[in-house]
Each structure stands twice: as structure tokens, then as C-alpha cells.
Amino acid sequence: MFNGQWSRTRKKINILEGINALLNFFLVVMHPFLGGGCKMKNNFYLSRILGNKVYSPDMKVIGTLNDLGVINELKSPHVTTAKVKTRSGIKDYNFKNFSITKQNGQYVLVCNKFEEYTSPNTMFLRKHILDQQIIDVNGRKVVRVNDVSLSSLEKGAYVVAVDIGMDGLLRRIGIAKPLKMIGLKFSAKLMLWNNVEAIITSNENIVLSKTYNSLSILHPSDLADIIEDFDAKTGLTIFSSLDNATAADVLEQMEADAQVSFIESLSADKAADVLEEMPADEAADILDGMDEEKVEELLNSMEKEASDEIRELLEYDSNAVGSLMSTDFVFFKNHETINEAIDSLRKLKPEEDEMFNLYVVDNNEKLIGTLSLRDLIISEPTSKIGDIMNKKFKSMFDTDSINDLIKNVSKYNLVAIPVTDHEMKLLGNVIINDIIYELLKNKRKLV
Secondary structure (H helix, E strand, C coil), rough: CCHHHHHHHHCCCCHHHHHHHHHHHHHHHHHHCCCCCCEEEEEEHHHHCCCCCEEECCCEEEEEEEEEEECCCCCCEEEEEEEECCCCCCEEEEEEEEEEEEEEEEEEEEEEECCCCCCCCEEHHHHCCCCCCCEEECCCCCEEEEEEEEECCCCCEEEEEEEECHHHHHHCCCHHHHHHHCCCCCCCEEEHHHHEEEECCCCCCCECCCCHHHHHHHHHHHHHHHHHHHHHHHHHHHHHCCCCHHHHHHHHHHCCHHHHHHHHCHHHHHHHHHHHHHHHHHHHHHHHHHHHHHHHHHHHHHHHHHHHHHHHHHHCCCCCCHHEEEECEEEEEEEEEHHHHHHHHHHHHCHHHHHHHHHEEECEEEEEEEECCCHHHHHHCEEEEEHHCCCCCEEEECCCCCHHHHHHHHHHHCEEEEEEECEEEEEEEEHHEEEHHHHHHHHHHHH
């Protein structure tokens, strides 16, 4: 509700009013954490105070502000450290002894007590945040931090938001005001700190104390796009933080070269765990583009059942149907009842794409029929699967060509097709999604 209202209101108010509205909202959010009765002293941007002179109580210059350090414990990080460049070197002072006032349009920083302070959990805004890529979870994209908005309250200074717009960049290089004076205005684009889920530097292992939990709410395709937009090291750090199941879903959505790159960059154990969570055919596709020695190392790190399935798929020629088929499918014996079949489905809890077609086999696991979920639902619970199955079905041999597969799927308007060996033993199936992916992959190769 707030995001929509803010988006509409921002078009009608100027930048200063927008910032004030944002800060008023910040007070509402921060009130339970900062205690009642907090009054706003002022709000400011980090770029407006970096490099400014720092004065002693008797207004003697002791140095210039080099950076601000924060501890990210509340909804908004609390400023705890002022890094000051003095004649005797860089010193970290306790920020609680600082006051910030505005005089003649400039911010004046006074250190009332020279108490050196540092914390191992300190994150410095200039060093670790400015110019870094961050994940905008709401916008489902990677953006760059051009400035940081802070608020000075009676209980201290806090980070409110990051500026990801052009205005922040122009402010940094000192030409925002001159441009406004000649009528060129750029609206501020602020993202509340609460929406900043992860910030990572490329040269230090600095990660916000917030976890990646919110990333898991994104669709795997969106998350894959976000990770691929980062530099390799940062993308790998985010990818490695995901649980194995989520990482597998995300990996499926990546481009082929990115898939190989990420798997090769992970430890063998982590990579094996992720691959085990994927459908065998998807995992085989990734391994097919890797060095044989690395492939063997990963397969040996996997559970035997999973590695055996993948090994079988890797033996197929790249143009054979077997290389495209999935070994995850649902089948029943022809003598089972409808009731038994439905009970089996409840226990198996198969994925949605495994339910496109259900297969029927005899005691020798030879394919003898197909049926749909609708067939199960509308049939009498005591009926036999063999009595309701479709005996006239289309299937492919695992050695058939993918081109023939595509022709059959198109001709008979199929969403899935079973795959057998030449003795009709059921080996797997191919669903329409895999066929579309194959067509798109071939099209990209031609471009």
C-alpha cells in the first residue's frame, strides 16, 4: 500500500518534500526501536559531509571526515564510528560525540570528545556501500548505490535509504545544484534500507547482517537474472548462500555458460548437492559442457542412484531423444486400482510437470498404456488401471532423433511423450517445456 501511494505522490512533490515524506515514514518505522519522543534534528546525504572539515569544541580543525561506520542491528543501521583523516593518520572516533549542524548551506561537524572507537562488526558506508551493486528485491533487479540518505535524531544518526538515481550521482560530483539553477532537475530515486537485502563488495567479504531469506520469495528466473547481473565473485557469493533446492531451481533458469561457470566454481560437495536436487536430464545437460575430469569428480561426489541416472543420460548422442528425456515420471502397474493409484500420488507428491502424462506398465516394466489425471479423478475407485488406460498412444525410442520427436509432438499436439527402448521398456519421457528449450537453444546457436 505504501509503495503504491509513494509512487503516485512522488510525481506531485519536489525532491525536498519527497525526502521529508520518506523521513516521516522512517520515524514511524523506527519509533518502536528508538524509543518514544524522538525529534528530528536534520537529514542529510553522505556525499554532503564526506571530506568536510571536522572541528574540535573550540572550532579548531582536527581533520576531515573520511567515512562513517554503522552497525546494522535495527531496521536502519546506527552510525557508531566517524573515520577522520588527521595529520597523524586515520583515526576512528565514537560518533556519539559528534554534532552535525548546517551553517550557510554547509554541514559543520564538531567532535566534542576525542574517544577512539571501533567494532569488528562495523560496516563503513563509503568503503562498503557507495558505488556497490545491491539487490532491489521489490524491483527484482540489480542497482548501484550513488549516495546514502541519513537522518540525525536525538538518539543518534541512522541510515534511512540509498539513492540509486541520477540525482545522487550528480550530487556526488557536485553539479546537482548548478544544473537545478539552470532548470535541469533529476528526481531522487530512493530505496528504503529495509528493501536492501544484500550488499557485497568485490574486494572484501562484507555482507549485511540481514540474511538472504527474502531472496527466496523471488521467482527462480528473477533471481537467476539478478545473480547473473553481478560480477562473477559477487554472484557466486549470493548463489552459494542459497539452500540446495533453491540453488537448483535458480541454476535451471540460467544460461548454459553461466550454469557451467557456477558449478565449476563451487566446491565438489556443494556442486554435487545442487545437481542432485535437479532433474537428471537438466544436470546431465550442464555436465555435458564440462571437462571430463571435473564431471567424473562431481559424479563420484553424488549419491550413487543420482549419478547412475546422469551417467546413462550422458552416454546418449546429443541429437538423440534419450539426451533430452527426463527420468522423473509417474507410472502404475495395470493391475492397480484407481484408489491405490491416487494413494500413491499422495505419497509421491510429484512435480507438476510429472503429471502431464501418467504411464502404465506391465510386470516387466514395458509400456502398455497412458492415462491422464482426469482419468483417475472421474473413474470409480475400485476400477483397474488397465481397464481405463489409453492403449493407443504415441511414444519414441531413446535412440530416435530429436527432429523426429519435435515432428511427432507438433503433429499430435502432445504436451508430453513417453520414451522407451526397443523392447518397449519405459525409460523416461519428454515434456513440451524441454522441447521448447531445445528449439530456443538451437536458435541462439544460429544467431
